[in-house]
Structure formats: C-alpha cells, structure tokens
Amino acid sequence: MKYYMAPMEGLTGYIYRNAYQKYFHDIDRYFTPFITNKKLDFKVKKDIDPEHNQGMEVVPQILTNQPDDFISIVNQLKQYGYDEVNLNLGCPSGTVVAKNRGAGFLAVPDELDSFLDKIFNACDCKISIKTRVGKDSPDEWENLLAIYEKYPLSELIVHPRIQKDFYKYTPRMETYQYAAEHSRHSLCFNGDIHSVGAYGRLRQTFPETEKVMLGRGILQDPGLVGELRMVEAQFAAKDTGTPVGNKKCNVVDKQTLRAFHDDICDGYKGVMSGDRNTLFKMKELWCYMSRSFTNPEKYLKKIKKTERLAEYYVIVDTLFREQEWS
Ligand SMILES: Cc1cc2nc3c(=O)[nH]c(=O)nc-3n(C[C@H](O)[C@H](O)[C@H](O)COP(=O)(O)O)c2cc1C
Structure with a gap:
C-alpha cells in the first residue's frame, strides 16, 4: 500500500x-x-x-x-x-x-x-x-x-x-x-x-x-x-488477507507531537511577519489537530481568540499538560 x-x-x-x-x-x-x-x-x-x-x-x-x-x-x-x-x-x-x-x-x-x-x-x-x-x-x-x-x-x-x-x-x-x-x-x-x-x-x-x-x-x-x-x-x-482492524493503536506520543507542533510554529514564525499571521496558520491547523485531544473545546476556543504568540504558547502548554492525546 x-x-x-x-x-x-x-x-x-x-x-x-x-x-x-x-x-x-x-x-x-x-x-x-x-x-x-x-x-x-x-x-x-x-x-x-x-x-x-x-x-x-x-x-x-x-x-x-x-x-x-x-x-x-x-x-x-x-x-x-x-x-x-x-x-x-x-x-x-x-x-x-x-x-x-x-x-x-x-x-x-x-x-x-x-x-x-x-x-x-x-x-x-x-x-x-x-x-x-x-x-x-x-x-x-x-x-x-x-x-x-x-x-x-x-x-x-x-x-x-x-x-x-x-x-x-x-x-x-x-x-x-x-x-x-x-x-x-x-x-x-x-x-x-x-x-x-x-x-x-x-x-x-x-x-x-x-x-x-x-x-x-x-x-x-x-x-x-x-x-x-x-x-x-x-x-x-x-497472511489473513484483507485488514479489517479498527482498533486504535497510538504510535504517537505527546512529546513527539509537541516537537512536531513547535517545528511548524517556528517555521511559520520564520517566514511570516507578526504574531497574527503565524497565529492565523496555527489556528487553522488546530481546527483539525485539537480533535485528537481529550476535551479540546475550551482550549480551541482560547487558541482561536488569542492574537499574541506568548499567550498562544501558554494555552498550548496547558492543553498538552492537562489533556491526553486520544
Ligand atoms: C482546507 C482544505 C484545502 C484543500 N486544498 C486542496 C488543494 O489545494 N488541492 C486539492 O486537490 N484538494 C484540496 N482539498 C481537498 C483534499 O485534498 C481532499 O481531497 C479532501 O479533504 C478529502 O480527503 P480527506 O477526507 O482525506 O481530507 C482541500 C481540502 C480542504 C478541507
């Protein structure tokens, strides 16, 4: 495949x-x-x-x-x-x-x-x-x-x-x-x-x-x-033929995910001017990525509202600390 x-x-x-x-x-x-x-x-x-x-x-x-x-x-x-x-x-x-x-x-x-x-x-x-x-x-x-x-x-x-x-x-x-x-x-x-x-x-x-x-x-x-x-x-x-599995077997840990997130955010920061442009990109990504965390709603709401990167990082830190990657 x-x-x-x-x-x-x-x-x-x-x-x-x-x-x-x-x-x-x-x-x-x-x-x-x-x-x-x-x-x-x-x-x-x-x-x-x-x-x-x-x-x-x-x-x-x-x-x-x-x-x-x-x-x-x-x-x-x-x-x-x-x-x-x-x-x-x-x-x-x-x-x-x-x-x-x-x-x-x-x-x-x-x-x-x-x-x-x-x-x-x-x-x-x-x-x-x-x-x-x-x-x-x-x-x-x-x-x-x-x-x-x-x-x-x-x-x-x-x-x-x-x-x-x-x-x-x-x-x-x-x-x-x-x-x-x-x-x-x-x-x-x-x-x-x-x-x-x-x-x-x-x-x-x-x-x-x-x-x-x-x-x-x-x-x-x-x-x-x-x-x-x-x-x-x-x-x-x-050798049993077609896969029919539907059991989730997590291959990603939170640490890897956090490093992945930080690379993306740093990448945008490096090419975009101002917090707002970087945050615009990160917010779009979080609309998807938040779905794999437990209880993502209140964090996503805050991420969507923030206009400063410093504040954004605090919200993301809290999400990673308080919730699980499900
Ligand atoms: C925000 C967004 C942007 C997309 N941009 C493109 C694109 O540039 N070119 C394209 O062929 N499809 C684009 N698509 C469609 C996706 O490539 C894909 O066909 C669609 O999301 C269905 O696959 P999925 O269920 O795996 O997401 C886009 C979809 C979304 C939601």
Missing part, C-alpha cells in the same frame, strides 16, 4: 510537509496545494523549491482550464526538476467553479477532453489527475471516466464526491467501484479515511486498493498513517 498526503491549500505547504517528514516520515508522496498563476509567484516558488522539499517525493498540483497556462506552469516546474504534475479537477469552491475550473471543469466535458488532448500532446512529463466524480450528479462519472481513459495518466486519484457535496455526506462508493471495474489507470482512493476503522472498511470492500490519499485524517492525527502501516503489516504477517 502506498500512502499519499493530500494537497490542502493553506495547510500542507512545505513547512507542514517538512515537519511531518521529520517526525513521521511515512508518506510515499506529497502533493502541493494547487498552483493557479501562469507565472509562478514567490509563494509557489518557495513551496516547490527542491531545497524546501528534501528527502520527499513531491508532486506539484495545477489548477487551470487553460492549456497554455498549464503548459507554461509545467515548463517552469521542469526547471526545478519536476517530471510529474497533478491536475486539480476537484476543487469545489464557488469562485473556482464559477470559472469552470477545478470541479467546475467537470461540467463541460467536451472542453475538458480538448484541454486534456492539448496538454498530453504538448507535455513530456507525467500527468496525473485528482478528480471528483461529477459536478451536479454522479451520473456524470461514466462519461468523465471514459474521457480519462483516452489519456495516459500516470495515476487517477478519485475523491468520490460531486462538487455540490463539498465535504459533506459520505463518499459515493459506488462511483469508486465503477472506476475500479472499468478503469485501466492506476487508481488512488481519497476521501474520509480519518480512522483505522474507515481504512479497514475500504480495504475490506476494495482489497485490490494499492494507494490511498489522506488529508484531514493526517491533520487531525499525524500518527494515523503509522497506524495504518501497522495494520497492514499485522495482516501481512498473519
């Missing part, structure tokens, strides 16, 4: 990736948050700079519906040594979708087909796709998959929700099943693998799964992939 870290705008940039790699180093591939501008800007350059991504396999992600922009971004990325990129066909945000980009591109399949034809003809690097299964209805999936089948994708990452779902409801597993049965591409499953139990259920239903991508599950519990690897290893050792 290969484990991928999902691209998450504002969260899984190089500062988070480096800290994660240092303490957990169990991800096979990291995907950068999406790149949209035709000319790589300062922020993107910092994120993809090989100096900032050492020892990691990183795939930059592009979000556009303009073939020329895609090709131009690919050419710039090649100068940094990248030979593979990922196309975002899943972003559900209103502003992105209104311009027929991200999951909005799925609503105009003929244009999407022509876009893919152009980029696959023009680019000599590997191209993978991360997609939702439709914009307004899962009925769109059959046609979309037929389009993807025409091109030599390096892999197809499927987040089986439609744009209208945003991140709500449960993933539409029947659409993933359809892809598993009909696609010639190497598939990667993405969506709601937030626990060992959810992973076990996926593996039980789709024992052929070879790749999974995790986003919020890792942000919430950075030890999750370590646990999933242990589950896989136990089942391989017993």
Whole structure:
C-alpha cells in the first residue's frame, strides 16, 4: 500500500510537509496545494523549491482550464526538476467553479477532453489527475471516466464526491467501484479515511486498493498513517488477507507531537511577519489537530481568540499538560 498526503491549500505547504517528514516520515508522496498563476509567484516558488522539499517525493498540483497556462506552469516546474504534475479537477469552491475550473471543469466535458488532448500532446512529463466524480450528479462519472481513459495518466486519484457535496455526506462508493471495474489507470482512493476503522472498511470492500490519499485524517492525527502501516503489516504477517482492524493503536506520543507542533510554529514564525499571521496558520491547523485531544473545546476556543504568540504558547502548554492525546 502506498500512502499519499493530500494537497490542502493553506495547510500542507512545505513547512507542514517538512515537519511531518521529520517526525513521521511515512508518506510515499506529497502533493502541493494547487498552483493557479501562469507565472509562478514567490509563494509557489518557495513551496516547490527542491531545497524546501528534501528527502520527499513531491508532486506539484495545477489548477487551470487553460492549456497554455498549464503548459507554461509545467515548463517552469521542469526547471526545478519536476517530471510529474497533478491536475486539480476537484476543487469545489464557488469562485473556482464559477470559472469552470477545478470541479467546475467537470461540467463541460467536451472542453475538458480538448484541454486534456492539448496538454498530453504538448507535455513530456507525467500527468496525473485528482478528480471528483461529477459536478451536479454522479451520473456524470461514466462519461468523465471514459474521457480519462483516452489519456495516459500516470495515476487517477478519485475523491468520490460531486462538487455540490463539498465535504459533506459520505463518499459515493459506488462511483469508486465503477472506476475500479472499468478503469485501466492506476487508481488512488481519497476521501474520509480519518480512522483505522474507515481504512479497514475500504480495504475490506476494495482489497485490490494499492494507494490511498489522506488529508484531514493526517491533520487531525499525524500518527494515523503509522497506524495504518501497522495494520497492514499485522495482516501481512498473519497472511489473513484483507485488514479489517479498527482498533486504535497510538504510535504517537505527546512529546513527539509537541516537537512536531513547535517545528511548524517556528517555521511559520520564520517566514511570516507578526504574531497574527503565524497565529492565523496555527489556528487553522488546530481546527483539525485539537480533535485528537481529550476535551479540546475550551482550549480551541482560547487558541482561536488569542492574537499574541506568548499567550498562544501558554494555552498550548496547558492543553498538552492537562489533556491526553486520544
Ligand atoms: C482546507 C482544505 C484545502 C484543500 N486544498 C486542496 C488543494 O489545494 N488541492 C486539492 O486537490 N484538494 C484540496 N482539498 C481537498 C483534499 O485534498 C481532499 O481531497 C479532501 O479533504 C478529502 O480527503 P480527506 O477526507 O482525506 O481530507 C482541500 C481540502 C480542504 C478541507
């Protein structure tokens, strides 16, 4: 099984990736948050700079519906040594979708087909796709998959929700099943693998799964992939077939978690001006990370309110001292 870290705008940039790699180093591939501008800007350059991504396999992600922009971004990325990129066909945000980009591109399949034809003809690097299964209805999936089948994708990452779902409801597993049965591409499953139990259920239903991508599950519990690897290893050792484990076996201790947190916070402090900007990033992360602590509510509330780093550290110290990583 290969484990991928999902691209998450504002969260899984190089500062988070480096800290994660240092303490957990169990991800096979990291995907950068999406790149949209035709000319790589300062922020993107910092994120993809090989100096900032050492020892990691990183795939930059592009979000556009303009073939020329895609090709131009690919050419710039090649100068940094990248030979593979990922196309975002899943972003559900209103502003992105209104311009027929991200999951909005799925609503105009003929244009999407022509876009893919152009980029696959023009680019000599590997191209993978991360997609939702439709914009307004899962009925769109059959046609979309037929389009993807025409091109030599390096892999197809499927987040089986439609744009209208945003991140709500449960993933539409029947659409993933359809892809598993009909696609010639190497598939990667993405969506709601937030626990060992959810992973076990996926593996039980789709024992052929070879790749999974995790986003919020890792942000919430950075030890999750370590646990999933242990589950896989136990089942391989017993040779009992599909893993069905749902018992949480903590592989992270509070000390490691604290060091991980401090690295991320120091990383932001080093590149951002003022407490507020650093705190903005940390607050976003705590919306996920707090969920793995016992009784997180009152600490999260205080973290969200504070505007000074000194005060922030006192709250975090108290949380780590008074609560357990559950
Ligand atoms: C805050 C946030 C930012 C995201 N940014 C991106 C992004 O830049 N590119 C992308 O393809 N998906 C993005 N996603 C979607 C995730 O990559 C992933 O598909 C989604 O969270 C479902 O997987 P999960 O249940 O493992 O989190 C984002 C999701 C969230 C919640």
